[in-house]
Every structure is written in C-alpha cells, then in structure tokens.
Amino acid sequence: MAGKNSKTTGINGNHTSETTSEQEAPSESLEPPIRWRSSTATLRVALLINLARNAPPIHRNSPSDILAELDADKNVEAYAEALRSRRFEVLVQEGNPYLFEWLERVQPDICFNTCEGFGGESREAQVPALLEMLGIPYTGPAPLAAAITHDKPTTQRILACNGLPVPHFQEFSTPDDALNGDLAFPLFIKPSHEGTGMGINNESIVHDERHLRQRVAYVIERYRQPAMVESYIEGRDITCGLVGNGNTVHFFPITEVDFSGYPQGLAPIYGIQQKVDYADYYRNRCPAPLGDELSDQIRRLTHQVFQITGCRDFARVDFRLTDDGQPYILEINALPGITPSSDLTLMAEAEGWSHADLVCAVLDAGLRRYGLLH
Numbered sequence: 001m002a003g004k005n006s007k008t009t010g011i012n013g014n015h016t017s018e019t020t021s022e023q024e025a026p027s028e029s030l031e032p033p034i035r036w037r038s039s040t041a042t043l044r045v046a047l048l049i050n051l052a053r054n055a056p057p058i059h060r061n062s063p064s065d066i067l068a069e070l071d072a073d074k075n076v077e078a079y080a081e082a083l084r085s086r087r088f089e090v091l092v093q094e095g096n097p098y099l100f101e102w103l104e105r106v107q108p109d110i111c112f113n114t115c116e117g118f119g120g121e122s123r124e125a126q127v128p129a130l131l132e133m134l135g136i137p138y139t140g141p142a143p144l145a146a147a148i149t150h151d152k153p154t155t156q157r158i159l160a161c162n163g164l165p166v167p168h169f170q171e172f173s174t175p176d177d178a179l180n181g182d183l184a185f186p187l188f189i190k191p192s193h194e195g196t197g198m199g200i201n202n203e204s205i206v207h208d209e210r211h212l213r214q215r216v217a218y219v220i221e222r223y224r225q226p227a228m229v230e231s232y233i234e235g236r237d238i239t240c241g242l243v244g245n246g247n248t249v250h251f252f253p254i255t256e257v258d259f260s261g262y263p264q265g266l267a268p269i270y271g272i273q274q275k276v277d278y279a280d281y282y283r284n285r286c287p288a289p290l291g292d293e294l295s296d297q298i299r300r301l302t303h304q305v306f307q308i309t310g311c312r313d314f315a316r317v318d319f320r321l322t323d324d325g326q327p328y329i330l331e332i333n334a335l336p337g338i339t340p341s342s343d344l345t346l347m348a349e350a351e352g353w354s355h356a357d358l359v360c361a362v363l364d365a366g367l368r369r370y371g372l373l374h
Contacts, residue, residue: 200271
C-alpha cells in the first residue's frame with residue numbers, strides 16, 4: 001500500500017520530511033546527560049499518574065480488562081525511583097479533577113506524564129491539555145497527538161493518506177453497518193479507543209459475517225465505543241520503539257513476540273490474555289531476526305509514523321509482518337507503557353539500558369525539547 005517514494009505530512013498539515021526506500025534512518029545519537037538550567041540545584045519533577053485503585057466506579061456491564069491501562073503502586077514507585085536516581089525532587093500526583101489546583105500551588109519545573117485518563121474517548125489528551133493551559137512543561141504527546149493516536153481509525157486514516165502501509169479497515173458505529181467491499185474474511189475486531197490489548201482475544205478474529213456482527217455488538221456494548229474492523233494480517237508480531245525528537249532519536253532493538261511459549265489454544269495475537277493473563281509465558285526475540293534491510297525499513301516507518309502523528313519524546317509502533325516480508329502498521333503508542341516489565345523497557349534492557357535509564361531518557365528528551373539545558 002505504501003509507495004517507494006512518499007512524503008510525510010504532520011497532523012498540522014506541515015511537511016516534516018521526505019522519505020524514500022533508500023533514505024538512511026534518522027540519527028540515533030543521544031546527547032550526554034543534561035544539566036538543568038536553574039538557579040537551584042534540584043529539578044522539581046511532578047510525576048503524574050493514574051492508579052487503578054483510584055479509578056471511579058465502573059459501569060456494571062464493563063469488561064474485566066477495563067482498568068488494564070491504569071497503573072499499580074509498584075510501577076509508580078519504580079518511576080519515582082528512576083527519577084530520584086538523577087537526584088531530582090519527585091512530587092507524585094494523581095491525574096484527577098484536583099490536579100489543576102495542585103499544579104497551581106506546587107508549580108513544578110516539568111511534569112513526567114504517564115496519565116491514561118479515567119474516562120472519555122480522548123482521555124489521554126486530558127492532562128496534556130491542562131498542562132498546555134497552565135504553561136507547564138511536560139513529557140510525551142501534546143493534546144492533539146494524544147487524541148488522534150488514541151483513536152485507532154483516525155490514526156489509520158492519516159497514515160493511509162500519507163501512503164503508509166496499513167491494513168484495510170472500517171469503523172463500525174452499530175453492528176448493522178454495511179461491510180465495505182474491500183474487507184475480506186478473516187477480519188480482526190478491536191475497540192477503537194483502547195490500548196494494552198484491551199478487548200483483544202481469540203474471539204477478535206472472525207471468519208464469517210455472523211461472528212463479525214456478534215463481536216462488533218460485544219465491543220460497542222461492553223466498551224461503549226465504536227469497533228475497529230480490519231483485515232487480519234497473518235504473520236509475525238513486531239514492535240519498534242524510540243526515544244528522542246525530530247531527527248535525533250534513538251531506536252531500541254526491534255522486538256518480535258514469540259508465541260510458541262503460550263498455552264495451546266491461544267491465537268497468535270498480542271492481546272490482553274497474552275499481555276496480562278498469561279504474562280509469565282511471554283517470550284520475545286530481541287533483536288528480531290529481520291536482517292539489515294528489513295530492520296532499516298521498520299525503523300524508517302516507525303520514524304515516519306512518529307512524525308506524521310506529532311508524537312514527542314518517546315513512542316512505540318506495532319506492526320504485522322507477512323511471510324513475504326511486507327510490514328503493516330497496526331498502531332502507534334504515543335504514551336507507551338514504561339513500567340519495569342513493559343515492552344519498551346524490555347527493548348531498552350536488550351541493549352544494556354536499565355529501567356531508570358529509559359525513564360530518564362524520556363525526561364531528557366522533554367527537557368531538550370523545551371530548551372531547559374545548560
């Protein structure tokens with residue numbers, strides 16, 4: 001679906017780069033550890049989090065994985081310890097309706113934002129919008145990029161318009177929507193506005209129209225949002241992560257999920273069952289055995305998606321790779337998980353980084369972007 005020569009255009013309509021299949025990947029250099037430009041010796045970092053235990057009451061018909069993207073206390077402590085390793089002052093605060101008053105009172109130097117939001121189809125954009133209004137620096141995507149990338153159909157439309165390879169897809173608002181003629185079974189169904197493999201399991205792959213309608217109805221009813229229906233791509237599950245901005249980014253080793261270790265009966269898809277229910281069975285190949293040419297292509301596509309969608313500081317792009325070596329972009333994670341056991345952390349560890357190194361590299365990327373350096 002992608003041409004050999006394609007321009008990439010950012011979500012604001014501005015040209016960002018022109019890429020050909022022969023173009024070199026962007027620079028992977030990272031600057032040495034920064035020094036905070038301040039009259040004080042200690043950088044005050046507000047660590048903004050959403051804990052699952054603080055989530056408001058959920059709808060009685062909500063699925064069991066509805067809180068999967070929210071954090072646990074042990075993860076928050078790991079983020080804080082990583083930041084304290086650089087001798088920063090860390091102030092932890094929940095991203096809830098009281099955040100505005102807290103920020104006005106505390107006035108942190110920068111926020112390390114991990115907030116997924118407790119509700120709403122653009123929930124990942126809520127905290128960034130507040131921080132923009134207050135003029136407080138923060139890490140991660142701005143409101144527009146957060147809202148767009150959290151909506152899978154919108155993201156795929158933008159990528160397809162830029163000539164990037166995405167599966168054929170359709171957004172279903174009701175179970176009775178007419179099926180587009182360019183979609184052929186088997187098809188893959190998932191919620192339009194969720195991450196962490198939520199709503200994705202064996203039942204997500206459908207082979208006929210009756211099961212398609214049943215699964216679409218399930219997603220719409222239980223997740224209270226439209227369903228994304230796309231061509232099911234047989235192949236390998238690949239993910240590529242980066243940290244940095246512009247053309248100065250660092251790519252982590254590309255990872256392939258190894259499905260051979262999971263119990264029999266689980267489909268070879270990286271859904272909520274594989275990520276949470278059977279997390280102890282997870283195995284990967286990192287770096288993935290792709291060869292130099294294909295690895296370079298995956299990195300180029302990752303960087304194009306990063307720039308087109310307006311992401312900042314860090315991201316992770318998920319692919320399906322067919323048997324004949326054609327990569328298809330499944331989604332970009334503009335606010336990827338950064339827990340000690342997350343995919344991005346495992347990728348960083350594969351080249352000798354610690355979890356603290358990763359967290360601090362994301363903060364450094366944000367500080368550099370704001371020009372807050374010696």
